[in-house]
Amino acid sequence: MTIAPPVVRTAPPAASRGARSVSVSWMAWPALFAFTVFGIVPLFGVLVLSFSSWNGLSPNIPFTGLDSWRSVLNDPDLPHALWVTFLIMALSWLAQTPISILLGVFIASHQRYRNWLAVLYFVPLLLSQAAIAITYKALLDPNFGLGAGLGWGFLQQDWLGESKLAVGVVIFVVSWQWIPFHSLIYQGGIRQIPASMYEAAEIDGAGRVRKFFSITLPQLKYTIITSSTLMVVGSLTFFDLIYVLTAGGPGDATRALAVDMYQRGFKANLMGPASVIAVILVLVGLGLALLLRRLGGRDAAESQLEGA
Amino acid sequence: MTTALDTRRPGQTAEVPPPPASRRPRILQYNFLGGLTGWIWLVVVLVPIYWIVITxxxxxxxxxxTNPLVPSSPTLENYRFVLENHFVRYFFNSVIVTLGAVVPAIVVSFMAAYAIVRGSAGSRFLRSVNAIFLMGLAIPLQAVIIPVYLIIIKLQMYDTLGAIILPSIAFAxxxxxxxxxxxxxxxPKELFESMRMDGATEWGTLWRLALPLTRPALVTVTIYQGLQIWNGFLLPLILTQSPEQRTLPLALSAFQGQYNINIPAVxxxxxxxxxxxxxLYVIGRRQLLSGLTAGFGK
Known part of the structure; x- marks a missing residue:
């Protein structure tokens, strides 16, 4: 046995490496198999189905070329769904980002009571979107909700029955759940800004507001891009919340892409057009992620890791 | 990088000796606007939760x-009513789905992670596997739900808990x-080396070296994925039909559809x-918080 090690070392290193990778490769197979069947195959599957007119029920899938694409692209509902998606995306970004940064600054300092406040902030993140949607549906009910009970006219509006109000409610509820998450990201970013930068600024006589705009914000550039990417790309997939809260209504006021896809596919049994919407959803998501990555000027793989 | 795991370290060191703590940038103190936002946000978060509980x-x-913000003559009647509506069954459905998906998902992911780290240098296959998973991060479940539905039908699993479990594993x-x-x-590489010298196989090294050393990360990832699956709504909605197969989020939505006037019960x-x-949050707050930001770990 004592002779064995030198013998092993005489083998070319590449060969021994190759042998080792063969001996571990099999460990990747179960994960690869599971993800291929339910992730990769469906990704191509949705493209294939977009050329069909499957009704979601019958066992045979008729392929009808570009019919579904033509019908969706000529449908005035598509620009509307895109507009609603964009509106929710932009307004929820506008609502969440400033508050998240302010809260991030607030909880970044190390006082104990602020840590406890942060613990309370995170509770909404633990709830399912279905539970949150149900709660707000009850709370905002014009006849039985909080407003009716308190007799406050302001709270007694038909929140989910009027188009503009319903969009506002969706944005408020999204912010209610997600602001804590983003403020946690900003907290991490703020704590990494070197204290010496602030000290230098103080010596130069900079005030608090000046320091915030000249140091904190520029230093948070990448954090802002990470958080914005998550908000923007994530907003494409808001489904549970909108579905339970408004089901896309009133009318089609909150019928964003993901809800539109569900309604076409699983309510109207038009899987072809629904698959077209799904393909558009993937393309828009990838496009936005790439755009934001370009803005950040960062290595693609790296921000992909963060985009998780 | 922005990570809850990393930031705790400087946080802890700063809390111990007073001088570094007082050297924290002054902008973080006496911040009127931040403080105002902080306290207002607390009210925004707590009022609905308080209202849910007392109602x-x-x-x-x-x-x-009664005044909706004042508690009055507490009763357990609503809870009895909810439990009579099969919520025990839905609870166990959720437990089965969550455990049934999280445990296999974490085991296969851990094996794959080990293989990718140990074998990528000499294997193009493992490098492509890694690339596939990185790309997979960008695939939203909503976008592929129609083919997943088709596959589940072809596997004759529609309307079973297994139909929820299998895609949940894949997307975790x-x-x-x-x-x-x-x-x-x-x-450290040396640890792998010494395991090899001792004649351990890769399979043995995975369980006896890598598992104990990555336990905190495993707990964090398990919690994060568990929460996602526990709260999952889309898969049960699309892949099941009968009331017996409902998980909690779907059951909630159905319950509200049925008794929407009875707000206390809802x-x-x-x-x-x-x-x-x-x-769980009260017991394992730290783990859960780092679990919520698992995506940013490192």
Missing amino acids: SFKLQADYYA IPLSVLVLSNFVRDI LASVVLTTLPILT
Whole structure:
């Protein structure tokens, strides 16, 4: 046995490496198999189905070329769904980002009571979107909700029955759940800004507001891009919340892409057009992620890791 | 990088000796605007939660007669009503789905993460596997739900709990592999070397060296994925049909559809389904918080 090690070392290193990778490769197979069947195959599957007119029920899938694409692209509902998606995306970004940064600054300092406040902030993140949607549906009910009970006219509006109000409610509820998450990201970013930068600024006589705009914000550039990417790309997939809260209504006021896809596919049994919407959803998501990555000027793989 | 795991370290060191703490940038102190936002946000978060809890203990008749923000004559009637509506069954469905998906997902992800770290240098196959999972992070479940539905029908699993479990496993894999492989990569090479010298196989090294050293990351990832699956709504909605197969989020939505006028009962169902997670939060706050930001770990 004592002779064995030198013998092993005489083998070319590449060969021994190759042998080792063969001996571990099999460990990747179960994960690869599971993800291929339910992730990769469906990704191509949705493209294939977009050329069909499957009704979601019958066992045979008729392929009808570009019919579904033509019908969706000529449908005035598509620009509307895109507009609603964009509106929710932009307004929820506008609502969440400033508050998240302010809260991030607030909880970044190390006082104990602020840590406890942060613990309370995170509770909404633990709830399912279905539970949150149900709660707000009850709370905002014009006849039985909080407003009716308190007799406050302001709270007694038909929140989910009027188009503009319903969009506002969706944005408020999204912010209610997600602001804590983003403020946690900003907290991490703020704590990494070197204290010496602030000290230098103080010596130069900079005030608090000046320091915030000249140091904190520029230093948070990448954090802002990470958080914005998550908000923007994530907003494409808001489904549970909108579905339970408004089901896309009133009318089609909150019928964003993901809800539109569900309604076409699983309510109207038009899987072809629904698959077209799904393909558009993937393309828009990838496009936005790439755009934001370009803005950040960062290595693609790296921000992909963060985009998780 | 922005990570809850990393930031805790400077946080802790700053808390111990007073001088560094007082050297914290002054902008973080006396911040009127930040403080105002902080306290207002606390009210925004707590008022709905407070309202849910006190209302869930009111009789429906009292609910209309009393101030909605003042508790009155507490009763467990609503909870009894919710439990009579099969919520015990839905609870166990959720437990089965969550455990049935999380355990296999974490085991296969851990194995894949180990293989990717140990074998990538000499294997093009493992490098492509890694690339596939990275790309997988960008695939939203909503976008592929129609083919997943078709596959489940072809497997004759429609309307079973297994139909929810299998895609849940698959969609937990990319992020789990990413986070776990970052932690396996941190294990010093010398330890692997000495395991090899002792004649351990890769399989043995995985369980006896890598597992104990990555345990905190495994717990974090398990919690994160568990929460995602516990709260999952889309898969049960699309892949099941009969009331017996409902998981909690779907059951909540159905319950509200049926009894939407009975607000105290609806809110009791919300409290009841959230209680398990809140209990976990109270017990394992740190793990859960780092779990929520698992995507940013490293």
